[in-house]
Amino acid sequence: MHYTETCEEQRPEIVVHVATTIAPVQDGQLTGQIHDDLAQTALTPAEHLVDAAYITPAHVQRAQQVHGITLLAPIVADPSxxxxxxxxxxxxxxxxxxxxxxxxxxxxxxxxxxxxxxxxxxxxxxxxxxxxxxxxxxxxxxxxxxxxxxxxxxxxxxPLHEIQVRNRLDQQTEEWQRRYAVRAGIEATLSQTVRSNGLRRTRYRGLAKTHVQHVLTNLACNLTRTADWIAETPRGRIRSSRFHTLHRSGRMTPEDHQQSHGIASRPQLRPKTSAPSSRRTTSPVPSVRRPRPGCSRFSTPPESRASMSDGYSLRPLGEVMRLDLQQPFAWPGS
Structure with a gap:
């Protein structure tokens, strides 16, 4: 699936074109068709930011001559x-x-x-x-x-050689890279349609029916984004990968690490007393914890772990009760 979305400031990113092809079709074969379809619906952009697979000097020339579109993407460097x-x-x-x-x-x-x-x-x-x-x-x-x-x-x-040389020089400048950085937002659209709307799998057989599913899926994405824009819903923060988080944690104190992940500070445990305990002195059964769906693992010491994950409030591990063979089991805090 190939889709195109708007990237105007102070406006929601709306998908304006969806193309569905079979897997062997190269991305560059769709560039001209996408521009023609956008022109038919009066949605021709002044500047089109695309992936490197969608651009060649010939595509840059055609987009400018036929539709007046500035096609922006990194051209492959000299392979010699x-x-x-x-x-x-x-x-x-x-x-x-x-x-x-x-x-x-x-x-x-x-x-x-x-x-x-x-x-x-x-x-x-x-x-x-x-x-x-x-x-x-x-x-x-x-x-x-x-x-x-x-x-x-x-x-x-x-003509094509001059376009190739000019683009190769321009894409090394900071200004060009700053302009092209806007294209990274399309990856968020791909993630949203895959994770929230099940775009990874098709429910139908045939290219025509699959294309309808792609259109409806992106329509649902447009409605969600428009509603969030009208309600002024703040955008979610950019998440770091687990490897990046682990790499950062090696250079941070446990307090900084807890604050960066929204980990609550561990409450003080009750000090141990020398008074004899009324509990049995037999070896305790291994501790039982609540399930932790979707919760990441952290490099902080086990006794100081506490987090919030997917709406579940988790207790510090030091407060998890142990089973008493003489009393009925109950979850901590129940």
Whole structure:
């Protein structure tokens, strides 16, 4: 399922488009369809923040030319060995003369007439350098891994190449990252529909019926969010994972750890007296505690544990009663 929601300030996040496909369909195949559907319902956005799987230079170009949409997502970095290792000359080190259809390497050598190449369904221009120039180059080893062949680079056509280069530079800036950080809210929508509305499983057979379920599920999500926005219900806090909580707890005092998790302070236990006890002196039965549904485990000492979880009020473990073989059992506080 692919869905699109609004992300305007001071307004609720509303799902405005839902697309249902079979599993083998790639995310990038839906980008154009989503924009066309939004345009038909007069919901075309000025800026569309998407996952990296939904964007290519061709998608950026089409969204801007056809619908006037600024498509924002990180474009995959240069996958060449030179760019990944930081050694040698990546594609960005070559100067391209689009009028003459030539590429100039950092050593000043020019390429021959480019040919066409098709990679993953996209048309590329392949700039190949002369074999004699590459064999005599002192930087041949960091430039190419081939022992006999000259260096060649494959680039997208000029409009798409310029979009690719510009986006790769922009996505390294703090301003771009701050704009793109808004997209993280869509993950909360996914979590809400899965955890609260059972979106993980379909109740029907067939793509058309499943799509209806997806639409109704997101409609219920919209109604809930709109009602919360009208009632000015405060949003829940961001929860930390158990691993993150455990990592933080290693650098915190027990008091700070209890406050960060909303753990109540442990009441003082009654001091032990030397007076003889009226209870039997036989070995006690192991202590019995209330069930703790959904309660996390903490690294604080057992005798100081007390928490609140899912609406259940839990006593400190030091106050849990032990069974008395001569008296009927009763839960603490009952």
């Amino acid at each position: 060995r030179q760019a990944q290792s930081g050694e040698g000359f990546g594609k960005s080190a070559f100067t391209i003369d689009w009028d003459l259809q030539q590429a100039t390497c950092p050593r000043g050598k020019t390429s021959t007439q480019p040919g066409t190449l098709r990679i993953n369904g996209h048309e590329y221009l392949q700039f190949r350098f002369a074999k004699a120039d590459c064999l005599a180059c002192p930087d041949r080893h960091p430039c190419t891994a081939s022992a006999t062949r000259p260096r060649s680079i494959a680039l997208l056509p000029q």
